[in-house]
Amino acid sequence: MNSEMVRGLSLIRPDWPAPPNIRAVCTTRPGGFSPPPWDSLNLGSHVGDAPERVLENRKALADACGLSVGAFGWLNQVHGVEAVNLSSGNARGIPEADGSFTRARGQACAILTADCLPVILCDHQGDVVAAAHAGWRSLCGGILENLVAGMELPGSALMAWLGPAIGPDEFEVGPEVKAAFMAQDPHAETAFRTPGAREGHFMADIYTLARQRLERLGIDNIHGGGFCTVTDRQRFYSYRRDGQTGRMATVVWKS
Numbered sequence: 001m002n003s004e005m006v007r008g009l010s011l012i013r014p015d016w017p018a019p020p021n022i023r024a025v026c027t028t029r030p031g032g033f034s035p036p037p038w039d040s041l042n043l044g045s046h047v048g049d050a051p052e053r054v055l056e057n058r059k060a061l062a063d064a065c066g067l068s069v070g071a072f073g074w075l076n077q078v079h080g081v082e083a084v085n086l087s088s089g090n091a092r093g094i095p096e097a098d099g100s101f102t103r104a105r106g107q108a109c110a111i112l113t114a115d116c117l118p119v120i121l122c123d124h125q126g127d128v129v130a131a132a133h134a135g136w137r138s139l140c141g142g143i144l145e146n147l148v149a150g151m152e153l154p155g156s157a158l159m160a161w162l163g164p165a166i167g168p169d170e171f172e173v174g175p176e177v178k179a180a181f182m183a184q185d186p187h188a189e190t191a192f193r194t195p196g197a198r199e200g201h202f203m204a205d206i207y208t209l210a211r212q213r214l215e216r217l218g219i220d221n222i223h224g225g226g227f228c229t230v231t232d233r234q235r236f237y238s239y240r241r242d243g244q245t246g247r248m249a250t251v252v253w254k255s
Contacts, residue, residue, distance in 0.1 A: 003028075006025075006064040007060065007063055007064045008031045008060070008064075009027065009028075009030070009031040009032075009041060009060060009061065009064045010028045010030050010031060010235075011025045011026065011027060011028070011064060012025065012026040012027075012028065012163075012164070013025060014026070014120065014161040014163070014223065014224060015161075015223055015224065016159055016160075016161040016221075016223040016224065017159065017221075017223075018122050018126070018159065019122070019124065019125065019126030020126070021126045021254055021255050022122045022126050022129060022252065022253075022254060022255075023065070023252070023253050023254075023255050024120055024129075024161065024250075024251065024252040024253075025064070025065060025250075025251055026118065026163045026164060026248060026249070026250045026251075027041055027043060027061060027248045027249045027250075027251075028041070028235040028236065028248065029041055029234070029235060029236065029237060029246070029248075030234075030235075031060065032053075032056075032057040032060060033053045033056045033057055033060075034049050034050075034053045034054070034057060034246060037242060037244050037245055037246075038053075038244075038245065038246035039246070040246075041057050041060070041061070041246070041248075042054060042057055042237075042245075042246025042247060043057055043058055043061065043112060043246070043247050043248065043249045044112050044114075044246060044247030045074075047244065047245065047246060047247060048244060049246065055069075058072070061249060061251075065108070065251065065253075067106065067108060067253065071106055071107060071108050071253070072108045072110045072251065073086040073100050073102070073107060073108060073109055073110055074094055074110050074112075075094065075095055075096070075097045075098065075099075075100060075110070075111070075112075075133070076094050076095065076096045076097070077097070077098050077111070077112060077133045078096055078097075078098065079098065079116075079133075079135050079137040079138055080096075080097070080098050080137075080138060080141065080143075081098065081099075081138055081141040081142045081143045081146050082095075082096065082097040082098060082099070082146070083097060083098070083099035083100065083101060083130075083132070083143065083146040083147040083149075083150045084097045084099070084100050084101075085100075085101060085102065085150060086100050086101065086102040086104065086107050086109060087101075087102045087103050087104040087107065098132065098133040098134075098138045098143050099111075099130065099131065099132040099133065099138075099143050099144075099146065099147040099150075100130065100131055101121075101128060101129065101130035101131075101147060101150050101151050102128070102129060102130075102253075102254075103127055103128045103254075104254070105254045105255070106253065106254070106255070107253060107254075108251050108252065108253035109129055109130055109131035109251065109252050109253065110131065110249050110250070110251045111131045111132065111133045111249065111250045111251075112133070112247040112248070112249055113133065113163070113164070113165065113229075113237075113247060113248055113250065114229065114236075114237035114238055114239045114245055114246065114247050114248065115135075115165060115166040115229050115230065115238050115239050115240050116133055116134065116135035116138075116165060116166075117134040117135065117139070117162060117163065117165035117206050117207070117210055118131065118132070118133065118134070118162075118163035118164070118165070118248075118250035119131070119132040119134045119144065119160055119161070119162055119163070119210060119214075120132075120160065120161050120163070120250060120252040121147065121148070121151070121158050121159065121160045121161075121219075121252075122158070122159060122252065123151070123153050123157050123158050123159075124157055124158070124159065124221075125157075126254065127254075128151050128153065129252045129253060129254055130147050130148075130150070130151055130252070131250060131251070131252050132144055132147050134206075134210055136173065136177055136181075136204070136206060136209070139206070139209055139210060139213060140177075140180050140181055140184070140209075144210070144213050144214060144217065145213070145217065148217050148219075154218055155214070155217040155218025155219040155220075156218050156219075156220075158217075158219050158221070159219070159221035159222070159223070160214050160219055160221070160222045160223070160224075161222075161223045161224040162207055162210055162211075162222070162223070162224035162225040163224060163227070163250045164227035164228075164229050164232075164235075164236050164248065164250075165206050165207065165227060165228075165229060166206065166228065166229050166230050166238070166240060167227065167228025167229075167230065167231065168193075168203060168204065168205035168206075168207070168208075169203065169228070169231075170228060170230040170231065170240070171203060171204045171205070171206060172197060172198065172201050172202070172203055172204075173192075173201060173202055173203075173204045174200070174201055174202075175200055175201070175202070177202070177204060178192045178202050178204070181209060185212060185216070187212060188209060188212060190208065191204060191205045191206075191208035191209045191212065192204050192205075193205075207225040207226070210225075211225070229241075236248060
């Protein structure tokens with residue numbers, strides 16, 4: 001992971017061997033215009049923050065990325081499995097989806113998170129990029145599978161980076177979550193350990209679950225992970241920790 005200050009924003013640069021024309025950043029909390037509880041670089045327009053402040057924050061991010069505000073393909077994320085092609089005409093307005101991909105130069109795939117896992121992908125040739133909002137429901141439901149299907153490339157041609165999400169020591173889930181993953185892949189059991197704080201609950205490792213899904217798709221060039229949005233209060237928003245809070249953005253595009 002490489003962090004750097006860009007025009008007053010503290011941005012995480014993914015540590016993955018992407019081609020030179022592929023650009024990606026993940027935002028952190030500092031450097032924006034929002035007051036508590038969204039302090040300060042809140043990029044979510046659906047969390048109670050004033051729209052004009054969110055717009056200023058998005059302008060600051062666009063400036064730091066060298067993009068226009070309109071270049072960002074924001075989604076209405078619903079913890080589902082829909083993946084949209086931002087290169088086509090079907091993405092006018094704000095599509096209801098949890099993943100996006102594009103072959104268009106200068107079009108940014110953008111995902112908002114505050115505990116859920118952001119996953120970005122690109123191919124080894126730098127022709128296509130993609131991003132997924134991979135909370136457990138979307139991950140289990142098949143968002144990564146749908147995203148890769150839309151990219152129309154074999155997994156061996158792709159690489160992935162896993163951004164900041166809730167860590168395995170903080171992500172307590174009910175037995176139904178473990179059962180849902182294991183119904184599709186018995187090896188998912190290795191991503192769950194007991195006990196959770198509540199009887200019958202488990203501690204889940206969403207990074208392991210995502211890696212298993214990516215590997216089943218033939219993607220073994222996987223990087224990132226190892227963050228915890230809950231415990232790293234200074235850098236990351238966490239819905240589980242704070243309830244009302246802001247959102248980080250994970251963004252990938254072709255330059």
